[in-house]
Amino acid sequence: MTKQDHIAVWDRCLSIIKDNTSEEGFKTWFAPIRAKSLVGKTLTLEVPSHYVREHIDTHYSDLLLKVLTLVIGNGFRLIYSVRVVGDSYVRSLENGRETPENRAVVLSGEAQRYNGSAYAIPGIQKVKIDPHLNPNYDFDNFVVGDCNRLGYSAGLSIASDPGKNPFNPLFIYGGPGLGKTHLAQAIGIATKDKFPDKIVRYINANTFVAQYMDTVGINRQITDFLRVYQAIDVLIIDDVHEFAEKSGSQKALFQIFNYLHQSQKQLILTSDKPPVELAGLEQRLLSRFKWGLSVELSMPDYATKLAILKSKCLRGGVEIPDEILEYIAQNVKGNIRELEGTIVTLIAQATFTKKEMTMELAHDLIEKIVQTPQNEITVSKISSVVCDYFKISPEQMASKSRKREVAQARQIAMYLSRTLTNTSLSYIGSQIGGRDHATVLHSYNTVNDLLDTDRTFKKYISDLKRILCQ
Numbered sequence: 019m020t021k022q023d024h025i026a027v028w029d030r031c032l033s034i035i036k037d038n039t040s041e042e043g044f045k046t047w048f049a050p051i052r053a054k055s056l057v058g059k060t061l062t063l064e065v066p067s068h069y070v071r072e073h074i075d076t077h078y079s080d081l082l083l084k085v086l087t088l089v090i091g092n093g094f095r096l097i098y099s100v101r102v103v104g105d106s107y108v109r110s111l112e113n114g115r116e117t118p119e120n121r122a123v124v125l126s127g128e129a130q131r132y133n134g135s136a137y138a139i140p141g142i143q144k145v146k147i148d149p150h151l152n153p154n155y156d157f158d159n160f161v162v163g164d165c166n167r168l169g170y171s172a173g174l175s176i177a178s179d180p181g182k183n184p185f186n187p188l189f190i191y192g193g194p195g196l197g198k199t200h201l202a203q204a205i206g207i208a209t210k211d212k213f214p215d216k217i218v219r220y221i222n223a224n225t226f227v228a229q230y231m232d233t234v235g236i237n238r239q240i241t242d243f244l245r246v247y248q249a250i251d252v253l254i255i256d257d258v259h260e261f262a263e264k265s266g267s268q269k270a271l272f273q274i275f276n277y278l279h280q281s282q283k284q285l286i287l288t289s290d291k292p293p294v295e296l297a298g299l300e301q302r303l304l305s306r307f308k309w310g311l312s313v314e315l316s317m318p319d320y321a322t323k324l325a326i327l328k329s330k331c332l333r334g335g336v337e338i339p340d341e342i343l344e345y346i347a348q349n350v351k352g353n354i355r356e357l358e359g360t361i362v363t364l365i366a367q368a369t370f371t372k373k374e375m376t377m378e379l380a381h382d383l384i385e386k387i388v389q390t391p392q393n394e395i396t397v398s399k400i401s402s403v404v405c406d407y408f409k410i411s412p413e414q415m416a417s418k419s420r421k422r423e424v425a426q427a428r429q430i431a432m433y434l435s436r437t438l439t440n441t442s443l444s445y446i447g448s449q450i451g452g453r454d455h456a457t458v459l460h461s462y463n464t465v466n467d468l469l470d471t472d473r474t475f476k477k478y479i480s481d482l483k484r485i486l487c488q
């Protein structure tokens with residue numbers, strides 16, 4: 019074990035914690051902690067004071083338990099060393115299940131309040147439910163890299179013990195084409211392989227909404243609708259952002275969620291944004307989405323892209339020279355779906371035209387496929403158009419200046435970025451003046467409010483949209 023292991027391990031923990039706490043909470047409680055050592059599976063953390071240690075114990079035990087189980091593995095131990103007095107304090111957060119004390123920690127979450135739910139419908143029978151799983155989306159076919167390792171590990175844990183693990187619900191989020199559906203389905207498939215009797219059901223949020231409208235919207239038979247869902251052991255709902263503004267379906271989802279979670283059944287949700295950034299969903303649902311673990315799927319790096327290409331070729335039974343695959347991995351900058359599209363087109367092209375798979379063929383194809391559309395709207399493009407429009411410099415836009423025109427331009431750029439691009443609030447903030455996601459959200463709301471009341475603002479926004487979308 020190298021000297022730096024404890025730092026690397028704690029860094030990994032921090033990156034997960036960051037995704038699962040508020041920004042304030044993270045800054046106040048976790049940022050000041052230093053990793054001191056890692057001996058076997060015992061991690062020692064240095065905390066600034068007893069107060070911090072106590073606060074973390076009371077408020078974050080559950081989260082730490084999940085994170086340390088994922089990063090260090092079963093049987094980890096955590097020791098706090100308090101910086102001020104220099105004494106050590108062993109927290110017996112020794113991987114959940116074994117110690118009764120931990121059991122108390124894990125189970126003392128908010129979920130307990132829902133015991134004796136009013137929504138439970140008696141007499142649920144085992145019904146036959148088609149899981150709607152696509153056999154191609156299994157774990158064997160899922161290439162693991164830095165971009166998805168955490169989701170993959172959590173997924174494996176869930177499949178080996180669905181419902182009774184700390185990752186319930188598992189909330190998988192990320193941009194399009196990064197493997198959310200594939201991963202969620204893989205968990206379903208692996209669960210079904212291990213526990214054939216368990217009822218697994220995958221459903222896309224849009225289908226759920228349509229089903230709800232069909233059964234409940236017309237004859238108001240919510241009980242029938244809920245009954246089917248309450249029989250499920252592993253419920254996978256894909257693209258939950260589609261529930262936005264659909265209050266009837268949200269209500270049904272809320273009831274199903276409570277019932278299943280309380281009965282220790284597994285929930286897996288996917289979305290294009292993390293819970294904090296989901297607009298149009300009820301707060302009580304969002305807070306439940308955060309009960310388990312949120313994991314992000316991000317863009318794959320070069321090595322992962324190459325591994326994905328190789329795996330696709332192997333599975334498709336085609337041989338493509340390494341140098342061509344390397345070229346594709348380097349040049350396709352989009353998501354995994356685009357990467358897959360490129361290789362499929364390449365294979366098809368070579369097959370139809372009976373041409374040999376050469377570097378030239380790959381080159382020509384990629385030229386056509388990879389070209390980013392000239393009119394693509396990005397945060398940096400928005401930023402520069404807004405600068406031009408208000409005659410302020412990019413430096414002012416990036417500065418901390420609170421001058422009215424500058425601050426207003428910044429808010430408008432943030433608003434437009436949120437409306438016209440599919441990027442996260444934190445990304446927008448990082449690109450416009452190094453602000454945090456809360457500032458971006460605040461700007462968005464401010465501009466949104468002003469749009470209703472202020473004519474000048476309305477004109478600014480419509481002018482800018484015209485320029486950007488032409």
Ligand code: ADP
Pocket residue numbers: 155159160161162166192193194195196197198199200201326354355358
């Ligand atoms: P999302 O639901 O995030 O939009 P999908 O799960 O539909 O993305 O993935 C898009 C395509 O990329 C699918 O064909 C999927 O099989 C493939 N894919 C995604 N992630 C991986 C991965 N890690 N390994 C192999 N194929 C992947």
Ligand code: MG
Pocket residue numbers: 198199200256
């Ligand atoms: Mg999907």
